[in-house]
Amino acid sequence: MRVIDKTPLQNDKGEIGLLERLQGTLKYGFSWYPELEAQKGIIAQLDRAIEKSFVLIRNLTLPGSEIVIPIILVGISGVYVIHVTPLTGVYEARGDQWGTSNNGRFAPAPINLMTRVAQLAKVLQKYLDRQGISIPAPIEPVLIASSPAMHIDSTRPLVRVVMSDAVKQFAASLLQARPVMRSDLVYDLADRIVDPRPKTEQPPQPAAPMQPPQSDAQPGQTPSRAQAIFKASQEAQPFSPSDLSFAFDENAAPAQSGVPQNLRETNPSQALPRPAQRRGMSAMQWIVLAGMVIVECCVIAGFGYFIFLGNR
DSSP: OEEEEOOTTOOTTSOOOHHHHHHHHHHHOTTHHHHHHHHHHHHHHHHHHOOSSEEEEEEEEOTTSOOEEEEEEEETTEEEEEEEEOOOEEEEEETTEEEEEETTEEEEOSSOHHHHHHHHHHHHHHHHHHTTOOOSSOOEEEEEEOOTTEEEEEESOSSEEEOGGGHHHHHHHHHHSOOOSOHHHHHHHHHHHHSOOOOOOOOOOOOOOOOOOOSSOOTTOOOOHHHHHTGGGGTSOOOOGGGGOOOOOTTSOTTOSSOOSOOOOOBTTBOOOOSSOOSSOOHHHHHHHHHHHHHHHHHHHHHHHHHHHHHO
16 A cells, blocks of 8 residues: 655654644644544555555645545545544444433534534535546545544444554455456546646637547447546636635535635644734743753653662
């Protein structure tokens, strides 16, 4: 499986330093770094189970916006948007409702992870539509739990729910599903997602003589699947990254068409657009930053103390 890592703030080795971790936490929220760590374990399992014909794009920021898609998996069986959560505990997924379960009592969670990943899939679909790309099957949203300490009771959930002990079965289902794309088309589609291209200008064609209509295509003239999928791109308007300046509302009903206009939550899979530029950081951000630095210093000092005792 080919992996394209677009995670922000990491170095060439795929590592995130202390300063970058603080910056990411202030920008995306406290769940940002734990979710990045949870992604690593799930991606490693998928990489072992899926050898070829799939491309995984990690934490892609869509051009013209600050929306980050956590994981985009493009394969011969279709396109999937995956959100990995490191949460623990007992949760319930009822249709489009998401919440905790305590002694059989359901309580809605502050963040609805199912509607989040479902709307991220809609955003990616709109992103492809803006490029004039038509894919043979709808984008499927998937929610994966990375921790064995998380249990999810599902009742016709809005998205596919996969627990930590079923990741291998999920990968196997992708390999066994009916193919809808060729392998070469998978790589081309993944490249167009990462690096959007404007349409190619077609040279003018000479007028052809009128032919009588034919109800059936002649043998050997059936268009290829690649031509069918990218047929719309020949008539699409030139792609402009500024055309992707949109946001969405996680609290909106999943059945609404288009992309809602408000973005209420900050997290590693979607970032709040900045309404205005500010000089410097707020007092609360400085307090959070100072607190995290103090904690890191205490950890380092503790390790140094134990090393000193061990050398005596």
